[in-house]
Amino acid sequence: MTKPKVLISDKMDPNAARIFEERGCEVDVITGKTPEELKATIGQYDGLAIRSSTKVTADILEAADNLKVIGRAGIGVDNVDIPAASAKGVVVMNTPFGNSITTAEHAIALIMALARQIPAANARTQAGEWPKSDFMGVEVTGKVLGLIGAGNIGAIVASRALGLRMKVVAYDPFLTPERAIELGVEKVDLGELLERADFITLHTPLTDETRNILSRERLAQTKPGVRIVNCARGGLVDEAALKDMLESGHVAGAALDVFAQEPAKDSPLFGAPNFICTPHLGASTTEAQVNVALQVAEQMSDYLVDGGVTNALNMPSLSAEEAPKLKPYMALAENLGSLVGQLAHGDLPKISVETEGAAADLNQKPIVGAVLAGLMKRYSQSVNMVNAPYLAKERGIEVREIRNSQRGVYQTLVRVTVATSQGDRSVAGTLFGNGQPRLVEIFGIGIEAELAGEMLYIVNDDVPGFIGRVGSLMGEHGINIGTFHLGRRATGGEAVMLLSVDQKIPQDVIEAACALDGVKVVRGLSF
Numbered sequence: 120m121t122k123p124k125v126l127i128s129d130k131m132d133p134n135a136a137r138i139f140e141e142r143g144c145e146v147d148v149i150t151g152k153t154p155e156e157l158k159a160t161i162g163q164y165d166g167l168a169i170r171s172s173t174k175v176t177a178d179i180l181e182a183a184d185n186l187k188v189i190g191r192a193g194i195g196v197d198n199v200d201i202p203a204a205s206a207k208g209v210v211v212m213n214t215p216f217g218n219s220i221t222t223a224e225h226a227i228a229l230i231m232a233l234a235r236q237i238p239a240a241n242a243r244t245q246a247g248e249w250p251k252s253d254f255m256g257v258e259v260t261g262k263v264l265g266l267i268g269a270g271n272i273g274a275i276v277a278s279r280a281l282g283l284r285m286k287v288v289a290y291d292p293f294l295t296p297e298r299a300i301e302l303g304v305e306k307v308d309l310g311e312l313l314e315r316a317d318f319i320t321l322h323t324p325l326t327d328e329t330r331n332i333l334s335r336e337r338l339a340q341t342k343p344g345v346r347i348v349n350c351a352r353g354g355l356v357d358e359a360a361l362k363d364m365l366e367s368g369h370v371a372g373a374a375l376d377v378f379a380q381e382p383a384k385d386s387p388l389f390g391a392p393n394f395i396c397t398p399h400l401g402a403s404t405t406e407a408q409v410n411v412a413l414q415v416a417e418q419m420s421d422y423l424v425d426g427g428v429t430n431a432l433n434m435p436s437l438s439a440e441e442a443p444k445l446k447p448y449m450a451l452a453e454n455l456g457s458l459v460g461q462l463a464h465g466d467l468p469k470i471s472v473e474t475e476g477a478a479a480d481l482n483q484k485p486i487v488g489a490v491l492a493g494l495m496k497r498y499s500q501s502v503n504m505v506n507a508p509y510l511a512k513e514r515g516i517e518v519r520e521i522r523n524s525q526r527g528v529y530q531t532l533v534r535v536t537v538a539t540s541q542g543d544r545s546v547a548g549t550l551f552g553n554g555q556p557r558l559v560e561i562f563g564i565g566i567e568a569e570l571a572g573e574m575l576y577i578v579n580d581d582v583p584g585f586i587g588r589v590g591s592l593m594g595e596h597g598i599n600i601g602t603f604h605l606g607r608r609a610t611g612g613e614a615v616m617l618l619s620v621d622q623k624i625p626q627d628v629i630e631a632a633c634a635l636d637g638v639k640v641v642r643g644l645s646f
């Protein structure tokens with residue numbers, strides 16, 4: 120098997136490359152590529168490991184024909200076009216905790232730096248001025264810290280600020296009253312936070328809702344003398360308004376680690392009074408960089424080598440322990456989805472995936488995802504488990520999951536039912552002891568077949584001599600039959616036949632089979 124190939128395109132701790140190699144991946148470390156250079160080379164890679172510098176746009180993804188996973192060694196994924204990655208079938212994963220302590224510490228450092236004007240005092244002291252009387256600071260003890268966003272980093276900032284004896288008020292629509300109590304913060308709305316906070320620190324992702332959350336109007340509602348810290352994302356604060364308010368003195372100080380445009384080389388804020396900044400250093404500690412590098416390389420290798428999915432933003436998780444157990448089920452589920460997709464006429468507005476016996480105890484999401492991937496192959500060849508649920512949603516297909524822990528005839532069973540204009544139609548399959556997937560039922564008729572390669576499907580009247588006629592027809596056209604599977608509803612009733620053959624069945628043979636006496640349906644199938 121060829122080794123998966125990974126590109127590390129941003130500066131990353133060397134542990135990442137080491138882990139990739141140890142886990143059986145080939146790895147290139149090439150940082151500083153232009154978008155054009157990245158687009159020209161991305162086609163050869165199965166994995167792309169990034170931090171915040173690489174912008175993974177729809178344009179780059181268009182050329183990423185072999186890409187299976189993008190791993191963000193860090194938290195924010197606003198530099199990745201996730202909908203475009205999902206449509207392309209590429210998993211996007213991040214490392215949601217590896218740098219959160221470090222970033223929270225940077226926010227606290229900036230709060231303290233603002234309170235005591237450390238950067239300006241340092242610069243002027245080193246310039247030989249000894250400007251002791253120019254720097255009157257403020258204590259943080261007893262001051263109100265307004266936390267906008269109380270997720271992982273916000274919660275750590277709160278705990279450190281409480282240690283500094285600050286009073287913490289938090290605005291986060293998803294913060295429950297119980298969690299607020301647990302964190303020791305007071306949950307408030309944004310208006311109240313703006314009115315009460317002596318310091319404001321932002322810890323939300325950049326989304327349509329949070330963009331410009333500290334707009335000119337909101338900044339005007341803040342308490343005079345407020346100090347503002349942003350270690351989350353540029354674009355959360357109106358930078359022009361912030362500059363005006365620093366100049367008017369309404370805002371007594373601001374510290375930004377992140378900017379709307381990065382790298383920020385000529386921000387209008389540069390030189391504004393009481394303004395300090397760092398070049399997106401929130402996550403830049405040795406500890407955090409080792410954490411995220413190890414974690415991203417482990418997660419990406421799990422996916423590329425074993426199919427395990429952790430911390431993905433566009434598909435359900437699947438642990439590396441679960442992955443081998445689920446692998447044969449996913450093969451079975453994909454084949455069943457593909458079978459109904461190839462046999463059904465017209466649109467399929469509803470699909471249900473039912474698991475019975477041992478299959479019902481497993482993580483259902485990958486099984487359902489694999490059924491959809493098989494089903495959606497009728498619309499697109501580049502479909503996989505990542506993009507199938509999105510494609511199904513786009514087409515308005517309603518998906519139901521049913522678990523039935525009771526064992527039926529089979530120790531384990533997956534059944535796929537689709538609603539068609541002629542009513543519900545279902546197919547079902549099981550796993551043999553060695554993990555081999557087997558079809559065991561097709562539209563209510565028991566049959567036992569392996570779904571693989573090229574196949575011929577025939578529905579016919581159960582009459583003597585029919586099997587021989589099909590065999591002769593194949594022989595006349597030089598088509599070798601590998602396996603022959605039969606089933607029937609009742610003696611003399613409707614019967615099905617599934618043949619595996621050594622080549623794709625030409626259209627004229629399908630037409631000739633249709634012309635045989637007693638034939639109802641003939642289809643060539645590919646798996």
Ligand SMILES: NC(=O)C1=CN([C@@H]2O[C@H](COP(=O)(O)OP(=O)(O)OC[C@H]3O[C@@H](n4cnc5c(N)ncnc54)[C@H](O)[C@@H]3O)[C@@H](O)[C@H]2O)C=CC1
Nearest residue numbers: 194195268269270271272291293322323324350351401402
């Ligand atoms: N400066 C740097 O180097 C770093 C920056 N970050 C950034 O920090 C930010 C926060 O990261 P985490 O705490 O790990 O994320 P998180 O997902 O754990 O927390 C984000 C919080 O924001 C809240 N939120 C979402 N929409 C909101 C809204 N409209 N108003 C108020 N709150 C809202 C969420 O409910 C959640 O609790 C991210 O943008 C991340 O990219 C993270 C690491 C390093």
Ligand SMILES: O=C(O)C(=O)COP(=O)(O)O
Nearest residue numbers: 170171172193194195402
């Ligand atoms: O993890 C994040 O969200 C960060 O912003 C850190 O960015 P970086 O990896 O230092 O470019």
